[in-house]
Amino acid sequence: MRKIELTNVNKVFGDKMATTTALEDINFSANSGEVIAITGPSGSGKSTFMKILGGILSATSGGINIDGSDYGNMNKKQQSKFRLEHIGFILQVYNLLPYLKVSDQFKLADKVKKSKNIGTETFSKWARALKIDDLMNNYPDELSGGQQQRVAILRALYTNPDIILADEPTAALDGNMAVKSMQMLQDLAHRENKTVIIITHDARLLKYVDKNYRIVDGKGQFIDVNNAELV
Amino acid sequence: MFLSLREIKKSKFRYSLICLVIVMIAYLIFILTALANGLSEANRQAIDSWNAEKIVLNSDANGSLDQSTITAQQAKKASADKRADITQMSANVQTLSEGNKVGSQVIGLNKKQFIYRDLKIVKGHNFTNDNEVVVDQSLLETDGYHLGEKVKFSRNGHVFKIVGTVKNNQLNVAPVIYATNDAVQTEKFGTDMNHTISAMIYRSDVKKAVDGTQIMNIEDFIQDIPGYSAQNSTFEFMIAFLLLITLVVISIFLYVLTMQKIPYFAVLKVQGVSNGYLAINVISNALILSIVGVVISGLLTFLTSISMPAAVPMTFDITLMGAVAVMVILMSIIGGLIPMRTVAKIDPAKAMGGS
């Protein structure tokens, strides 16, 4: 089932004096149950692509359709509400609030989204899998970068989103943990029919994705998943 | 609340500091209010205790009791309905050994009229003849006089005996001493100006002024007490200014804090947390700070009130203090609204790294 569709999306930064075309004529689609890797050299437009996908940035032109609704043309408030209910973000930096204990990071999610979050059983299972179940009483500054990132992964999954957008979620993780969280995301996509879109530089992770969308100089195309040299 | 409480818990030090500032300002506001209230009462308590509507003074007296004289003829022509004649004299009361001089307001009363009849004696009894006086309790409490003591108002003046006390009876920030009109007139003028009083106090609405006299509303008369209005408006100005300082301090503090939290608010926005939720977070920070600050300073004020010597003219009125507390909290809410625009303008893209 078609979940996300970007048609002829362009993104130009800057004013009349100096402009950067970050994305050029992007056509992209993702189905439910798919894991898609976004690859490409640094500065090619991957993060910009992800921001537009999540409604964090608006496109200069083009259409963004999610679940059959015109997401690109919603107002900020509607997009924010849509994100809360349907999208889980895993960011590169600043994922956690420094003044909340790990357990409170999840409680906060319960405060802002009161229903349809994952159950306590699933929560415990995933917390154990990500090896953060013993960290619930710690503040983020008491955790290693990897631990923080794993908490952020679970925080993104906590609201039970049907779309998961991740910008290099495994960069701070050791190889073992990176593979493990990737397997978890894959499992989630395949078994619960979620859409996982993930920016990565890590060739080993391509084993767990269904498609590879490569962006170079703002232009994107799906390429062979096994073409690992191009990561 | 959820975020605010945890944030305050994690950053105890910085929140304690700002709370301390609020405590100090609020305490200052409370004390100034008590002082303003106390001084204002010390100016007018006695008049308030008379429960009167109008006062008739000499029309040349410019609204000043001190300068007013009403002759016996004028008094005779004036309405007698619910009227009490008073003779006022500013004098230093002293013991027979001429020690312990205290500036006082001596008020002569007519025993048949309402002020005398309605005097609320708390100790001893009302005066019954020209040799007895009833005094404001402060003379006993803070100036060392006692019931039964013999006092006089000048070196060779008549000797009076303190036979009773009344409570909360000051005038022009001096204790009131009640005696008979005759006794006060003799003290004030000698024997030749008998029956010349200072003013007539009415509990009825007198309309027609006798020649050479002027009718004033009691409230207008009080406003004309020398220094009374000026003093009140000075205090009001100071208190208003302190409230303004509270507002500025809280809004600056919340603004700086909000600026520091921009990256985290941006993360929350990425996660779909609404502007409203973040706004409530800022406001509840302000509320918690000001409520804690007001409660602590309220306790300090209470401790001050019970340890303050009676001589200090402070009145701690619960209703007034409550109103002041509400004002401080209100200021903090307004202060919390100032960073609102910043919160609304935070760009979630800021949370996503990269350029």
Ligand SMILES: Nc1ncnc2c1ncn2[C@@H]1O[C@H](COP(=O)(O)OP(=O)(O)O)[C@@H](O)[C@H]1O
């Ligand atoms: N806010 C911005 N303003 C101006 N230029 C930007 C902005 N964000 C990104 N760019 C530019 O867009 C291009 C793509 O950036 P980005 O999407 O971050 O690349 P990637 O994530 O692939 O490294 C870069 O040339 C970058 O300089």
Ligand SMILES: [Mg+2]
């Ligand atoms: Mg990037």
